[in-house]
Amino acid sequence: MKPLRILGSVVVGATLALAGADHSLAQTQPTMGGVFKAAMIGEPPSLDLHTTTAVITQQITWHIYETLYTYDKAYQPIPMLAEGHTVSDKGRTYTFKLRRGVKFHHGKEMTAADVVASLKHWGKSAGRGKAVWKDLEGVEAKDPYTVVLYLKEPMPALLVGLAHPNNAAAIYPREVVEAAGDGPIKEYIGTGPYRFVEHKPDRHLKLVRFKDYSARPEPADFFGGKRVAYLDEILFIPVPEVSVRLAGVETGEYHFGQQIKQDQYERIKGMPGVVAQVIKPSAWSVAVLNHKQGLFTDKRLRQAMQAALDMEPIMAAGFGHKDFYRVDPALMFPEQPAWYSKVSGELYNQRNRARAQKLLQEAGYRDTPARWITTKEYEWMYKNALVAKQQLEGVGMKVDLQVVDWATLVQRRNKPELFDIFSTGFTFNPDPAFNTAVDCNWPGWWCLPDKDRWMESIRREADPRIRRAMWEKVQTLFYEDVGRIKFGDYFSLVVSRKDVKGLLAVNEFALWNVWLDK
Amino acid sequence: MQAYVVRRLLALLPVALVVATVAFVLIHLAPGDPASVIAGPDASADDVQKIASQLGLDAPLYVQLGRFYFRLLQGDLGQSIFLRKPVSEAILDRAEPTLLLTAFATVIAVVLGVPAGIIAARYRNGVPDQACMALALVGISVPNFLLALLMVLFFGVHLGWFPVAGYAPLEYGWMGTLRSLVLPAVALGVVQSALIARITRSSMLDVLYQPFIVASRSKGLAERAIVYKHALRNALIPTVTIIGISFAILIGGAVVVETIFNIPGIGRLIISAVLRRDYPVIQGVVLCVAGVYMLVNLLIDLSYLVIDPRVRYQ
Numbered sequence: 001m002k003p004l005r006i007l008g009s010v011v012v013g014a015t016l017a018l019a020g021a022d023h024s025l026a027q028t029q030p031t032m033g034g035v036f037k038a039a040m041i042g043e044p045p046s047l048d049l050h051t052t053t054a055v056i057t058q059q060i061t062w063h064i065y066e067t068l069y070t071y072d073k074a075y076q077p078i079p080m081l082a083e084g085h086t087v088s089d090k091g092r093t094y095t096f097k098l099r100r101g102v103k104f105h106h107g108k109e110m111t112a113a114d115v116v117a118s119l120k121h122w123g124k125s126a127g128r129g130k131a132v133w134k135d136l137e138g139v140e141a142k143d144p145y146t147v148v149l150y151l152k153e154p155m156p157a158l159l160v161g162l163a164h165p166n167n168a169a170a171i172y173p174r175e176v177v178e179a180a181g182d183g184p185i186k187e188y189i190g191t192g193p194y195r196f197v198e199h200k201p202d203r204h205l206k207l208v209r210f211k212d213y214s215a216r217p218e219p220a221d222f223f224g225g226k227r228v229a230y231l232d233e234i235l236f237i238p239v240p241e242v243s244v245r246l247a248g249v250e251t252g253e254y255h256f257g258q259q260i261k262q263d264q265y266e267r268i269k270g271m272p273g274v275v276a277q278v279i280k281p282s283a284w285s286v287a288v289l290n291h292k293q294g295l296f297t298d299k300r301l302r303q304a305m306q307a308a309l310d311m312e313p314i315m316a317a318g319f320g321h322k323d324f325y326r327v328d329p330a331l332m333f334p335e336q337p338a339w340y341s342k343v344s345g346e347l348y349n350q351r352n353r354a355r356a357q358k359l360l361q362e363a364g365y366r367d368t369p370a371r372w373i374t375t376k377e378y379e380w381m382y383k384n385a386l387v388a389k390q391q392l393e394g395v396g397m398k399v400d401l402q403v404v405d406w407a408t409l410v411q412r413r414n415k416p417e418l419f420d421i422f423s424t425g426f427t428f429n430p431d432p433a434f435n436t437a438v439d440c441n442w443p444g445w446w447c448l449p450d451k452d453r454w455m456e457s458i459r460r461e462a463d464p465r466i467r468r469a470m471w472e473k474v475q476t477l478f479y480e481d482v483g484r485i486k487f488g489d490y491f492s493l494v495v496s497r498k499d500v501k502g503l504l505a506v507n508e509f510a511l512w513n514v515w516l517d518k
Numbered sequence: 519m520q521a522y523v524v525r526r527l528l529a530l531l532p533v534a535l536v537v538a539t540v541a542f543v544l545i546h547l548a549p550g551d552p553a554s555v556i557a558g559p560d561a562s563a564d565d566v567q568k569i570a571s572q573l574g575l576d577a578p579l580y581v582q583l584g585r586f587y588f589r590l591l592q593g594d595l596g597q598s599i600f601l602r603k604p605v606s607e608a609i610l611d612r613a614e615p616t617l618l619l620t621a622f623a624t625v626i627a628v629v630l631g632v633p634a635g636i637i638a639a640r641y642r643n644g645v646p647d648q649a650c651m652a653l654a655l656v657g658i659s660v661p662n663f664l665l666a667l668l669m670v671l672f673f674g675v676h677l678g679w680f681p682v683a684g685y686a687p688l689e690y691g692w693m694g695t696l697r698s699l700v701l702p703a704v705a706l707g708v709v710q711s712a713l714i715a716r717i718t719r720s721s722m723l724d725v726l727y728q729p730f731i732v733a734s735r736s737k738g739l740a741e742r743a744i745v746y747k748h749a750l751r752n753a754l755i756p757t758v759t760i761i762g763i764s765f766a767i768l769i770g771g772a773v774v775v776e777t778i779f780n781i782p783g784i785g786r787l788i789i790s791a792v793l794r795r796d797y798p799v800i801q802g803v804v805l806c807v808a809g810v811y812m813l814v815n816l817l818i819d820l821s822y823l824v825i826d827p828r829v830r831y832q
Contacts, residue, residue: 042790043600043790043794045555045556045558045600045794046556051556051557051569052556052557052558052561053557053558053559053560053561054558054559055558057558125565127560127561127562127565166560167558167560182568182572183572184556186602200611200782201600201601201608201782201790202612202782202786202787202790203685203782237684237780238780239683239780240777240780240790241683241777241778241780243667243670244670244682244683244778244779244780247670247671247674247675247682247683248682248683248684250675251674251675251678251681251682253681253682253683253684377793404549404550405550405793406793407550407551407552407554407555407793407794407795408548408549408550409550410550410554410555410559411549411550411551411554411566412549412550414554414563414566424559436560441562441564442560442562443562443563
């Protein structure tokens with residue numbers, strides 16, 4: 001390179017760096033206004049957070065509704081609609097003080113009566129709500145700003161239950177809950193920074209800034225603290241075709257696109273005006289075995305499957321790019337140091353064909369195919385299953401791979417007579433207390449008295465060190481008894497326009513404190 | 519003639535009944551149910567069951583079928599499970615984009631297909647014929663989803679001439695609507711135009727060698743008048759039939775293109791209804807599309823009267 005050119009590139013480089021510095025300065029100055037268009041994977045099945053565990057419902061509606069508690073950066077519960085709480089009667093009574101002056105979108109102030117009605121509806125409608133209410137004796141509105149929860153036994157995980165955004169304990173106005181009875185709510189009113197305007201299916205779901213929103217005084221802390229609605233309007237647009245979500249962000253038609261194909265990562269990094277974010281961690285990919293009926297009631301067959309599999313090619317086939325998966329035995333992610341443990345990890349990713357064949361022989365396995373239901377609607381599930389099937393057939397276990405649509409899969413998995421294995425993913429969970437991945441009542445029915453006792457104890461125990469030790473026991477049993485077959489952790493890819501500022505790289509997708517740079 | 523139309527219209531009723539029953543039985547026999555979709559992936563079997571009974575899906579199938587017939591007789595297609603509105607209203611909401619898209623695509627198909635077919639027939643086995651038929655072969659062979667995605671990439675992303683997806687309703691101005699429909703209409707229209715070109719060519723060829731054409735030539739008529747006035751008119755019946763059928767196909771069959779271009783039309787309505795098992799919507803749309811098919815067929819038959827004065831309906 002000639003000296004002049006070198007000088008030239010230095011000057012250009014310095015100018016770019018300065019421009020970059022200017023840009024980052026501009027970032028620190030949020031601006032109000034703009035219509036944010038988010039390209040979502042589809043339509044929410046319901047707009048009642050109590051009714052569904054669908055992630056997309058949570059991603060949309062938690063801008064409308066709020067909960068008593070939410071999470072800080074360490075995924076510890078911090079107050080949101082509550083001012084705070086006190087615990088008495090040896091951990092059996094929780095007294096919550098509510099914030100004053102918090103308005104619902106229809107203008108009424110939120111009081112204890114709304115909280116009590118909402119928590120009761122949540123306890124009847126939500127899976128997580130039922131788990132909490134099992135240990136609840138009652139809930140009472142002591143005065144307009146005080147709610148008391150009486151527990152049968154101490155339950156330190158109570159706040160986690162109240163803070164979790166999925167299938168959340170959202171607070172609705174009392175009259176909305178009463179009009180709903182036992183069914184889903186029909187009016188979408190909350191206390192959140194954005195209010196619901198309209199839902200035109202397959203077109204958009206529109207929210208606008210709630211002018212009378214009462215934000216918390218503390219500075220923003222992850223999901224907690226001060227929430228500001230910088231955007232005038234949010235449009236959640238269902239765009240089921242993944243390539244169109246990406247093309248739309250590339251051309252500036254959308255500001256944000258979720259669940260982009262991971263193998264596009266390199267290409268996206270070269271796109272001007274587009275920012276790629278890796279959501280890490282997102283979930284783990286898993287084969288759920290049927291413990292109630294069929295082949296896998298025999299522990300030796302479960303162990304044979306566990307021994308046979310080589311996770312690296314399974315995950316590589318499913319997620320394409322090395323930056324988007326991790327072969328790791330832990331049931332809680334490395335990003336959660338309080339829970340992350342490799343205990344019993346030697347039973348994961350064994351790649352031991354001889355052991356698998358020996359176990360099959362001991363179990364007297366005779367060519368009965370394992371019926372595995374999977375879906376191409378989530379392509380990685382199908383690809384994970386396809387590679388695993390080849391590996392299992394390599395040791396002599398027959399697999400009948402049944403590819404169905406997602407709606408069929410979620411129905412069939414409730415019927416133990418219809419399957420031996422089904423594919424799914426377990427999304428990020430901040431606390432193991434309400435973890436579907438090890439739940440006895442969830443399809444797959446992995447019930448083990450010891451494991452269920454430890455899970456019960458985790459819910460009751462307050463000391464974090466003891467809770468961690470208990471969780472390690474559960475993880476040990478997960479591998480020894482082969483509760484499910486974990487393939488590995490995976491991360492998802494989202495894209496946004498460069499002018500979108502303040503977006504957190506998390507599964508939950510929050511648009512408060514997000515603004516459009518002008 | 520009037521009696522004929524009335525008879526044809528009355529014949530729609532038994533067909534509609536059969537279509538309604540088949541749609542009902544098929545969709546209820548298919549695995550999967552709306553309750554599991556509403557409850558979400560982490561829900562337990564009990565939660566799903568609770569929602570199913572709220573939706574009245576736990577009643578025996580014949581009871582549900584009976585209720586369906588009862589409502590149908592009153593002209594009620596039922597209530598959508600997910601959209602929380604009557605099915606007929608949901609269909610009407612989606613009719614605008616689908617009808618406009620179909621009309622636009624049909625215009626493109628006719629404008630491209632009919633002249634191509636005529637040119638090919640006129641210059642039979644010559645270069646124009648081979649060029650047109652080669653293009654038609656490509657048009658028929660390229661799946662419309664591939665064409666759609668390539669056009670999105672080229673005209674939407676690289677050139678930025680048209681939006682990559684979405685639909686601008688008429689109420690916000692027809693220019694926006696037109697812009698949003700160009701790419702999908704071309705994707706649909708090109709495939710149909712190939713079909714129309716091939717049919718037009720073969721029916722023109724049948725006519726061009728008939729004695730009356732030879733007679734017109736021998737009496738010294740200009741070639742232009744022979745082709746456009748005498749031959750085309752006589753060759754029009756198969757062409758009109760195929761245009762009508764392709765219009766009907768597009769009404770119910772724009773599923774893929776509507777999904778790729780994110781157009782909230784009938785195609786998207788049925789695909790999302792199938793994926794989440796919204797039974798009333800699936801039944802309603804199938805019934806509606808079947809009705810459109812039957813009506814279009816009737817209109818095609820009636821158009822023969824205009825095209826060919828020899829045709830008589832008793």
